[in-house]
Amino acid sequence: MIANITLEKMIRAQERGCRTVLVVDDLNFYVARQGVERLQKAGGVVIKNNPFTLAWRHISNGEYQKFFNRNHQKVMLVDSHVFCGSLNVADPYSGVRYGDSSFRDLNILVRDQEAKDVRSFFMEILSQNEEQLPEPMQGQALLKVFSDLDEKFAAKHASTQESNVDFKFLEERPPSKTEVTDHILHLVRSAQSSIRIIQPYVQNIEEVEHELFEAMDKRGVSVEIITARKRDQPIYQSFLNADLFSELMKRGAKIYEEPYKYLHMKAVDIDDGRYLTIGSLNQDHCSYYQNNEANVLLSKKEPNGQVAPEYNQFRKIYNNLLSECRRVHPDESYSYGGYIENKLWRLSLFATRWVCLNREVGVPRKSE
Numbered sequence: 001m002i003a004n005i006t007l008e009k010m011i012r013a014q015e016r017g018c019r020t021v022l023v024v025d026d027l028n029f030y031v032a033r034q035g036v037e038r039l040q041k042a043g044g045v046v047i048k049n050n051p052f053t054l055a056w057r058h059i060s061n062g063e064y065q066k067f068f069n070r071n072h073q074k075v076m077l078v079d080s081h082v083f084c085g086s087l088n089v090a091d092p093y094s095g096v097r098y099g100d101s102s103f104r105d106l107n108i109l110v111r112d113q114e115a116k117d118v119r120s121f122f123m124e125i126l127s128q129n130e131e132q133l134p135e136p137m138q139g140q141a142l143l144k145v146f147s148d149l150d151e152k153f154a155a156k157h158a159s160t161q162e163s164n165v166d167f168k169f170l171e172e173r174p175p176s177k178t179e180v181t182d183h184i185l186h187l188v189r190s191a192q193s194s195i196r197i198i199q200p201y202v203q204n205i206e207e208v209e210h211e212l213f214e215a216m217d218k219r220g221v222s223v224e225i226i227t228a229r230k231r232d233q234p235i236y237q238s239f240l241n242a243d244l245f246s247e248l249m250k251r252g253a254k255i256y257e258e259p260y261k262y263l264h265m266k267a268v269d270i271d272d273g274r275y276l277t278i279g280s281l282n283q284d285h286c287s288y289y290q291n292n293e294a295n296v297l298l299s300k301k302e303p304n305g306q307v308a309p310e311y312n313q314f315r316k317i318y319n320n321l322l323s324e325c326r327r328v329h330p331d332e333s334y335s336y337g338g339y340i341e342n343k344l345w346r347l348s349l350f351a352t353r354w355v356c357l358n359r360e361v362g363v364p365r366k367s368e
Contacts, residue, residue, distance in 0.1 A: 002098040003089050007035040011042055019145070020044040023125050025071035026051045030090075045137065047129045065290070068355055069174075071125075072280050072287065073294035074107075077118045080153050082110045082169065084279055084296045086264050093264065103232075104258065106198065106265035106317065108278045108296050108310055110167055114157035116150050117169045121294070165298050165308040172281065172293035180281045180295045181288050185211055187270045187277065191221045196269040196318065200228035200262070201236055201282040202244050203349065208283060209247065216251045223253040226318075226325055228263035235349065238342040242332035249330045256325035265321070266295075267314065273307035275299045276314060285349070289356035 007022075014020045020039065024031060026048040036046050049071045058066040076083040085107025091099035123146045130138050137145065170179040188195060188211040195215060215221035225245065231237050245255045267278045279295025281287045298308045334342055 001091055002094040003030070003091075004032060004035060005098065006089050007031065007039060010044060011035070011039050014039060014042040014044040021047070021122060021126065023047045023049055023071070023122070025049045027070050040134075045126070045133060047125065047132050049125060049129060065355060068286075068290055070291055072282075072291040073171075074280050075118065075121065075294050077115060077122065080112050080115055080156065082113055082115055082118055082167075082296065084108055084110075084169070084294055086266050086278075086280055092262075101261075103262045103264040104321070106267055106278055106314075108298075108314075110296060110298075110310065112157070112160050113167055114153055115169070116154070117171075119146055119149055121169065121171055122146075164301055164305050166301055168297040168299070170277070170279070170295045170297055172287075172291070172295075174289050174291075180277075180279065180293050183295075183297060184208070184268055184277065184281070187268060187275045188212060188215060190275075191215050191270045192219065193221060193271050194269075195221055195223045196267075197223075197225045198227075198263070198265040198267045198318070198321070199225065199283045200231065200264055200266070201233065201284050201287075202227055202239075202241075203284040203353075204244065205283055205285070205288055212248060212253070213251060216248075216253065223248065223251075224256070225253060226256045226258065226263070226265075226321060227328075229257040229259045229326075230262055232262050235345055235352075238338060238345050240332055240334060240338075240342075241328045242330055243334070243342075245328065246330065249328070255328040256322060257328055258321065258325050260324065267318075269311075269314070269318070273300070273311040273315075274303070276308065276311050278314070285353045285356045 010020045010022060022031070022039065022044065024047070027050075029048050031046075040046055050066070050069060055067050058064055074085055074087055085105060087093050087105040087107050092102040093099065093105055095101050123142065126133060126137075126142060130142070133142065170183055171177055172180040185207055188208070195212070212223055216223055225248070227241055227245075229241065241255060241257050242249075245253065249255055266281055267276070269276050275297065276299075277295045277297045279293065281293045281295055287293055298310060300307060
């Protein structure tokens with residue numbers, strides 16, 4: 001239902017004269033054909049990113065990894081307002097008004113931004129899929145559309161009051177662009193007092209755990225992590241959080257799990273709002289080394305300055321979530337059957353890790 005409602009609103013926006021672009025990865029392209037055709041007829045652009053029709057080209061060029069390089073970003077740009085987070089446009093992820101509320105998601109809306117980097121993000125996707133664009137938007141025409149938009153919103157943004165918080169749009173297109181993962185590692189490395197993380201899908205990423213260990217052991221930083229107990233992806237369902245977070249708990253990290261719904265939020269909070277990043281990045285090998293991801297980063301310009309208004313709302317959501325979680329006990333262990341199942345899934349994850357780390361370019365980044 002929510003997908004059809006969203007598509008209908010995009011059609012109406014296009015009919016009002018707004019330029020509308022819908023980008024969906026071909027792996028999850030379940031959009032109603034009739035709605036897509038109506039949007040395109042109205043002048044909107046619909047892109048199937050990384051279409052399966054290119055699979056043989058990737059394989060014949062020896063670039064089979066590109067087939068697995070999927071868009072996992074959730075980004076919307078409306079004029080100068082940026083919406084980014086973990087929400088998929090599907091009924092299970094929507095609240096009870098539009099869906100079944102099976103998942104708990106976290107998104108951020110940042111208003112009145114120049115947003116040139118977000119427009120560049122969309123332009124790059126359109127350029128890479130130029131053969132899917134209508135002919136009047138190809139080549140130099142596409143560049144002019146975005147150049148005109150940049151000029152328009154740069155002038156508008158120049159007249160707005162300067163904020164005491166920096167806004168950054170972070171993009172992940174491994175192996176050439178790794179802004180999200182690089183920034184998260186840097187933020188953890190810079191933490192002085194506290195680290196709060198919400199992360200539902202977890203693998204033991206060596207670089208992340210190294211930085212968390214360093215923060216706790218050498219700087220006395222407190223670490224608190226909220227993760228999922230129920231996970232929708234079968235490959236993660238057999239894992240106990242007492243196993244995944246055993247080394248962190250030995251060092252004093254507090255680990256909590258949401259036991260009721262599918263947790264789908266992804267966020268990192270450093271030093272009570274000095275830095276806050278929200279987006280699509282999971283702490284697993286696909287997100288860190290394979291998928292295209294996007295996060296928003298808010299940071300205080302001055303160490304003693306005010307936090308972003310969005311941070312105060314985040315803390316309310318975080319505290320409410322925490323109140324409904326249970327503390328993970330380090331003594332929890334697998335049943336015999338659960339242990340065997342977990343080992344089998346680990347073999348599958350090992351294969352996934354191999355695919356992710358053996359791209360044509362790029363290796364895991366090393367901690368400084």
